[in-house]
Amino acid sequence: MNRGLSLVVCLVFFMGCQNAVDSKGTKTTPTKSDSLVTQKVSQKQADPRQCEEWKSSATFVLVKLSLGAQMLRDDAGYATLAGPDVPEVSKLDPAEIREQLQKLKNLPDPSETSSVSKPSVVVREIEEALDLMEANFAAKTPFANGSGDGQKLVALLEALYLKSAMSFSECARECGCSF
Numbered sequence: 786m787n788r789g790l791s792l793v794v795c796l797v798f799f800m801g802c803q804n805a806v807d808s809k810g811t812k813t814t815p816t817k818s819d820s821l822v823t824q825k826v827s828q829k830q831a832d833p834r835q836c837e838e839w840k841s842s843a844t845f846v847l848v849k850l851s852l853g854a855q856m857l858r859d860d861a862g863y864a865t866l867a868g869p870d871v872p873e874v875s876k877l878d879p880a881e882i883r884e885q886l887q888k889l890k891n892l893p894d895p896s897e898t899s900s901v902s903k904p905s906v907v908v909r910e911i912e913e914a915l916d917l918m919e920a921n922f923a924a925k926t927p928f929a930n931g932s933g934d935g936q937k938l939v940a941l942l943e944a945l946y947l948k949s950a951m952s953f954s955e956c957a958r959e960c961g962c963s964f
């Protein structure tokens with residue numbers, strides 16, 4: 786995946802929800818005291834603490850998906866990221882990613898008029914990719930062993946990165962969360 790495209794998607798994710806629009810087409814802006822809480826944005830208004838949890842978890846998952854797509858492009862990447870001295874910033878721990886996904890499971894699905902995938906579907910697809918990632922870490926050589934699982938995971942992570950960024954940000958916007 787082009788790194789420039791990754792940056793653009795991240796920026797859209799973080800800034801795309803600054804000016805939410807409610808179901809009647811009325812633009813809402815944050816109030817001085819409690820952001821969007823007192824204004825009706827949609828029928829699925831989220832608590833500000835919930836918004837922050839979703840934002841933190843979504844950011845973590847997106848960073849790890851992008852990292853995996855960039856770093857796991859050959860068997861050397863698996864050897865590097867599976868080593869004991871991996872810096873925390875580049876660590877790919879499927880269990881840790883799954884923990885953050887649990888927090889995103891309660892992100893409401895978007896309205897029927899939305900063109901993005903439902904978060905519930907995206908989370909399930911990411912969990913399946915994590916299963917493949919764990920199997921590839923166990924195999925140690927998913928590119929050289931002829932299984933094709935190394936390239937399959939890279940393609941899957943790239944697609945899920947874009948899909949999840951759009952899905953999570955759209956759903957958060959509909960709930961009144963400003964990412």
